[in-house]
Amino acid sequence: MAQSDDYAALMGLGDSALVDELTMRYDAGLAASLDESYISADDPRYLWALETKVQCGIALGFMKSSTRDETSIRKCADAYLLMNEVPAPPQATVIPPPPPPPRRPDLCDDAIVGMVFFDFDSAALLPDAGEALNTVAQNVPVCGWSRLTVVGHTDQAGSDQYNIGLSQERANTVANALRSRNVGGVNITVDARGESEPRVPLADGTRSPQNRRVEISAD
Template identity: 40%
Template sequence: MLATGAWAAPASSLLQLGNSQLKGELKSRYDKAVAATADATLRGAQDSRWTWAVEAKNQCGIAIGFMKSGTKDADSINKCDEFVARLSAAPPPPVPDAASAPPALDCTAPAVSIFFDWNMDTPLPEGATTIGQITQSAAQCGWNRFGVTGYTDTSGGKGYNDGLSLRRAQNVAGLMGQGGIAMDAMTVSGLGETQLKIETADNVREPMNRRVEVTASAN
């Protein structure tokens, strides 16, 4: 049986394998992704490999779950293979430091996404790092108004997702508060499974939709 998602990643050659061999290939990729997410050096690198590792872990795990019932879920298999390929690619060369001056602080008002594991209301580790970067820059850049809006994917009921999205936003706001942002400077809300980052059918676990959007401005 072949299941498909509403958003199709590039087709993977893994789909041509028999179930037994496919299970082994997915498990190998999942293990590689899990090891990468536990690598502190990778987490602190100035490139996207940590993000690819988290996405690969999520998608390979979903694909393995489907395989337990004998289902080849094309969407998660394709994404699993794609994200592991990105994780495995050589990182771009580091940008050399300027010889005479420290790098300029980027005060472009951010609009960033903080991502979450399925059914979780605490952000992934790289999300906490992003929050820290926002709070550290806020005073220097003069940001004094923040929007913190939570969202979910389409899995689960609407009422539950509305509550989950709000808890996600509240937890991100709490971390920002710990970093020195005044709570009354933040507008916190949860919009459930609306405004999807990746359009999917109902009841689809899409990691890119499980997020909190943080915006900042100077008034």
């Protein structure tokens, strides 16, 4: 029942019936204000019970002289209805699940994670080598690598002994360049294969820019 309807219903009663209704509400408010389940549970109905007891008691006092005090009767009606409303249960706090860990990029598991090429008979880094080296260094924390293996290669031009030495120089150059990029905590292993493992197999003595390289693997 709406509060205005309840007030109107009270005002429509005869004096005797109104006194009985106000008395019933006063008694209900008094009982609820003494109810430990309301008091200990911090139930808002406890406060409305106090208000019901006070306002209905005031209205009853006026009725002793057959006076209908509209203010106290209206407040008695309002408080009584609110006292009898069952409060909605508190909503449970929903804790969202933690976000999934970032997905490990597929490139982290590639057999070769970086490759640097060289000019003929040279162990000096070319201008475009920086991009490949930066990519490897940036992926160290992303992929969680603890070791990098740097392997130098040459093409088939020149003697085997000379090419072993040249591939070693190239591997050392790349390893030093990686160390300069602050890949701290990562063990860098250096190896040299000379012309024994060409990327593009060609006849002995053939120059090939694809084979003059350093390959970087990681784990």
